[in-house]
Amino acid sequence: MKDVNKKQKPFSLHLDVSDFLPADKEEKQSLVIMRESVSFWRDGARRFKKNKVAMTSLIIIILILIFAFILPSFYPYSYEQQVRESENLAPLQYSEAELKRMEAGEKVFPHFLGTDKLGRDITARLMMGSRISLLVGLVASVLVLIIGSLYGSIAGYFGGKVDLVMMRIVDIIYTIPDILIIILLMVTLKYPLQDLANTVPGFGWINDIGIGLISIFIVFSLLYWVGMARIVRGQILSLKEQEYVTAARALGASHRRIIGKHLLVNCIGPLIVTTTLQIPSAIFTESFLSFIGIGVQAPMPSLGSMAADAIGGIYSYPHRLFAPAIMISLIILSFNLLGDGLRDAFDPKLKN
Amino acid sequence: MAVFTIWLVATITFFLMFLVPGGPFLAEKSPSPATLEALNRKYGLDQPVIVQYKNYMLNLLKGDFGESIKQRGRTVGKIISTGFKVSARVGGIAILVSVLIGVPLGSIAALNRGKWLDNLIMVGATFGIAVPGFVLSTVLMIIFSVWLNWLPTYGLSSWRHYIMPVMALSFYPTAYISRLMRTSMLDVLGQDYMRTAKAKGLSQFRTLFKHALRNAILPVVTYLGPLIAYTLTGSIIIEKIFTVPGLGNEFISSITGRDYTMIMGTTIFLATLVIIMNLLVDIAYKIIDPRIKLN
Numbered sequence: 001m002k003d004v005n006k007k008q009k010p011f012s013l014h015l016d017v018s019d020f021l022p023a024d025k026e027e028k029q030s031l032v033i034m035r036e037s038v039s040f041w042r043d044g045a046r047r048f049k050k051n052k053v054a055m056t057s058l059i060i061i062i063l064i065l066i067f068a069f070i071l072p073s074f075y076p077y078s079y080e081q082q083v084r085e086s087e088n089l090a091p092l093q094y095s096e097a098e099l100k101r102m103e104a105g106e107k108v109f110p111h112f113l114g115t116d117k118l119g120r121d122i123t124a125r126l127m128m129g130s131r132i133s134l135l136v137g138l139v140a141s142v143l144v145l146i147i148g149s150l151y152g153s154i155a156g157y158f159g160g161k162v163d164l165v166m167m168r169i170v171d172i173i174y175t176i177p178d179i180l181i182i183i184l185l186m187v188t189l190k191y192p193l194q195d196l197a198n199t200v201p202g203f204g205w206i207n208d209i210g211i212g213l214i215s216i217f218i219v220f221s222l223l224y225w226v227g228m229a230r231i232v233r234g235q236i237l238s239l240k241e242q243e244y245v246t247a248a249r250a251l252g253a254s255h256r257r258i259i260g261k262h263l264l265v266n267c268i269g270p271l272i273v274t275t276t277l278q279i280p281s282a283i284f285t286e287s288f289l290s291f292i293g294i295g296v297q298a299p300m301p302s303l304g305s306m307a308a309d310a311i312g313g314i315y316s317y318p319h320r321l322f323a324p325a326i327m328i329s330l331i332i333l334s335f336n337l338l339g340d341g342l343r344d345a346f347d348p349k350l351k352n
Numbered sequence: 353m354a355v356f357t358i359w360l361v362a363t364i365t366f367f368l369m370f371l372v373p374g375g376p377f378l379a380e381k382s383p384s385p386a387t388l389e390a391l392n393r394k395y396g397l398d399q400p401v402i403v404q405y406k407n408y409m410l411n412l413l414k415g416d417f418g419e420s421i422k423q424r425g426r427t428v429g430k431i432i433s434t435g436f437k438v439s440a441r442v443g444g445i446a447i448l449v450s451v452l453i454g455v456p457l458g459s460i461a462a463l464n465r466g467k468w469l470d471n472l473i474m475v476g477a478t479f480g481i482a483v484p485g486f487v488l489s490t491v492l493m494i495i496f497s498v499w500l501n502w503l504p505t506y507g508l509s510s511w512r513h514y515i516m517p518v519m520a521l522s523f524y525p526t527a528y529i530s531r532l533m534r535t536s537m538l539d540v541l542g543q544d545y546m547r548t549a550k551a552k553g554l555s556q557f558r559t560l561f562k563h564a565l566r567n568a569i570l571p572v573v574t575y576l577g578p579l580i581a582y583t584l585t586g587s588i589i590i591e592k593i594f595t596v597p598g599l600g601n602e603f604i605s606s607i608t609g610r611d612y613t614m615i616m617g618t619t620i621f622l623a624t625l626v627i628i629m630n631l632l633v634d635i636a637y638k639i640i641d642p643r644i645k646l647n
Contacts, residue, residue, distance in 0.1 A: 172357050177626040179585040180619050181364070187607055187615070188368040284484050291486050292589060292604055304486070311490060311593065318494045325487040333482035 040346075044269075047345040054341020057334035064331060068130035076109040077121035079128035080299045113323050116309065126323050129301040133283045133331060136213065140220040140282035145275045147221055148228025153259050155229070156236030167233065170226045182219045182285065186294045189215040212296045216286055224278070231274050235267035269347035277339035280332040287328050303328040354631045361623040362412060365616050366405055417617035420606075428617035431602055436621075439591065439598035443583040446518045450525035450579070455572060457526070458533025459565065465538060473530060480527025485586050489520035489593045505594065517594045521586055525579050529572055537568040570641055577633035581626040 048054055113122035155166035193211045196203045248258050289295035290304030303324040310321035417428035461473040496503040504513055541564060549559045588600035606614035
C-alpha cells in the first residue's frame with residue numbers, strides 16, 4: 001500500500017505519513033482469514049496423500065488385509081483341509097482324481113500355488129498364515145502402544161526419582177538381547193499356560209487362540225515396549241513444560257487427566273508412527289519364532305512355519321518357499337514404508 | 353550396571369526354567385522313580401530351589417555352566433566354546449563385510465545425493481531392511497545351490513561354505529549401515545568445517561577421509577553394539593538353515609531337545625557377550641569422539 005517515494009533516502013528516519021492512515025474497508029478485508037483452519041489430521045493426510053511411496057504401500061497393505069481376512073471366507077479350500085490324492089501338486093496342477101471329477105462335469109477349483117505333502121491347498125494356507133502374521137503384528141503393537149505410552153508418560157510426567165528408577169529399568173531391559181529371552185519364554189511359558197487353560201475355568205479361551213500366540217503376546221508386552229516408553233517419555237518431558245499443562249493444573253485437573261487428556265493426546269504423531277513401525281518388527285519376530293518351530297502351533301499355519309516346512313523340499317518344490325517368503329517381505333516392506341510416510345506426514349520433527 | 357544386567361538375565365533364566373513342571377528328565381522316556389531320584393540327586397535337583405540357585409550362581413561365577421543333560425558327558429562350557437569359535441568366525445566375517453560394504457555405499461549415496469546412484473543404493477537398502485534373514489538365506493540357497501549349483505548348502509569345511517551364511521547374515525546390517533552412513537554423511541557435508549577444509553585448499557581426498565568420514569562414521573560405531581547382538585542372535589537361524597555347527601545351532605537343538613542346562617548356559621553366555629560388547633562399544637565410542645566424556 002505504501003507508495004515508494006523516490007526522494008526518500010533509504011536510511012532516512014523520516015516517517016511516512018501514509019503508514020499511519022486508518023485502514024480502509026478493502027485493507028481490512030485482506031486480514032480476514034479466507035481459508036478455514038487446517039486441523040492436525042487433515043494437514044497430515046494432505047501431506048500423506050502426496051507421498052506416492054506411502055500411498056502405494058497403504059494400498060498394498062489394504063490388499064493384503066483383504067487377502068488375509070476376507071478372501072478365506074469365499075475360498076473353497078480351508079487351511080487345514082487335506083484333499084485326498086492331491087498331495088504335492090505343482091501350481092495350477094490337477095490331481096488325477098480331480099481330473100476325473102472334471103470329466104464328469106464337476107467344477108474343481110484350481111490350486112493356484114499347488115498343495116503341500118498333506119494335500120493342503122497352499123494358497124489357503126498362505127491366506128491364513130498372512131492373517132496370523134498380521135494379527136500378531138497388530139495386537140502386539142497395540143499392547144506395546146498401551147504399555148509403552150503409559151510407562152513412558154508416567155516416567156516423563158513425574159520426573160525426578162520416579163523417572164530415574166523407571167528409566168533405569170528400561171535401560172536394563174534394553175540391553176538384554178531380546179531374541180534369547182523370547183525364545184526362552186516361548187519354551188517355558190508353554191506348560192504353565194497349558195495348565196491354566198485346562199484346569200482353571202474361564203481360561204479355556206487360551207486354547208482357542210493358541211498357546212503359541214498367547215506366549216508371543218506376553219513376550220511382546222514384557223520386552224518390546226521399552227522403545228515406545230523412551231520415545232513417549234522424551235515427548236512428555238518437553239510437553240509438560242507447556243503453558244496449557246500449568247493451566248490444567250491450576251484448574252485442578254488430576255495427574256491422570258493431565259496425562260491422558262493433555263499430554264498423550266499431544267504426542268499422537270509419534271505414537272502413531274512408532275506403533276506403525278512396531279508392526280513389521282513384531283511380524284518379523286513372529287515369523288522368526290515360527291520358523292525355528294516354537295511360534296504358532298500346527299495345524300495353524302504361519303508364514304514362518306510355512307517357509308520352514310518348505311525347506312525340506314527345497315530342491316523339488318522351491319515355489320512353496322517363495323510364496324511365504326515373498327508375502328512376508330512384502331508385508332514388512334509395506335509397513336516399513338507406510339511408517340516412514342506417516343512419520344513424514346504427521347511428525348516431521350522426527351525425520352532426521 | 354552391566355554386571356547387574358548379567359545377573360538379572362541369569363536369574364530370570366534360572367527361575368524360568370523352574371516354571372517348567374516335571375523337571376528335565378520327564379522329557380525322556382519315563383524313567384523309573386528310583387532312576388529319577390538318582391538323576392535328580394546327581395544334578396542337585398532334589399534340593400530346595402534357593403539352594404540350587406545359590407549353587408548354580410556360585411558355579412557360574414567360576415565359569416562353570418554344569419553338564420549337558422542331553423549330550424551326556426559333555427560340559428555345557430565345552431559345547432559352548434567349540435560352538436562359539438565357529439559362530440564367532442562366521443559372525444566376525446559378517447560384521448566386517450557389512451561395515452566394509454555399508455560405509456562406502458552410504459558415503460557414495462550421500463556424495464551423489466538425488467542422483468540415480470543414490471536412489472539405487474537407497475532402494476536396495478530399503479529392501480535389505482525388509483527381507484528377514486531366514487527368507488534371504490533360503491532364497492540364496494535356491495539360487496546358488498539349487499539352480500546354479502555353485503555353492504554347497506550345508507557344513508563349513510571350505511571357504512565356499514562361508515559365502516552364503518555370511519551373505520545372509522550381513523545383508524540386513526549392510527543395508528542399515530548404508531542408510532545410517534548416508535544420513536550422517538549428508539549431515540557432515542553440510543557443516544561449516546567442510547567448507548573451511550575445502551577453502552584452505554585441501555584435496556578432495558583429504559577432506560573426505562580426514563574430515564567427513566571420521567565424523568560421519570560415529571553413528572556407525574554406536575550401531576556396532578546392536579550389530580554384534582544382531583549377528584549373534586541372527587546366527588541362530590542362519591546356522592540352522594545352513595547347518596553350521598555353531599552356537600546358534602546348539603541353542604536351537606537344545607531348545608527342541610529341552611536340554612535345560614544347555615539352554616541356560618547358552619542364554620547366559622550370549623546375553624553376557626552382548627552386554628559386554630555393548631559396554632566396550634560405548635567405551636570405544638567415547639575414545640573416538642573426545643567430545644563425549646566418560647561419565
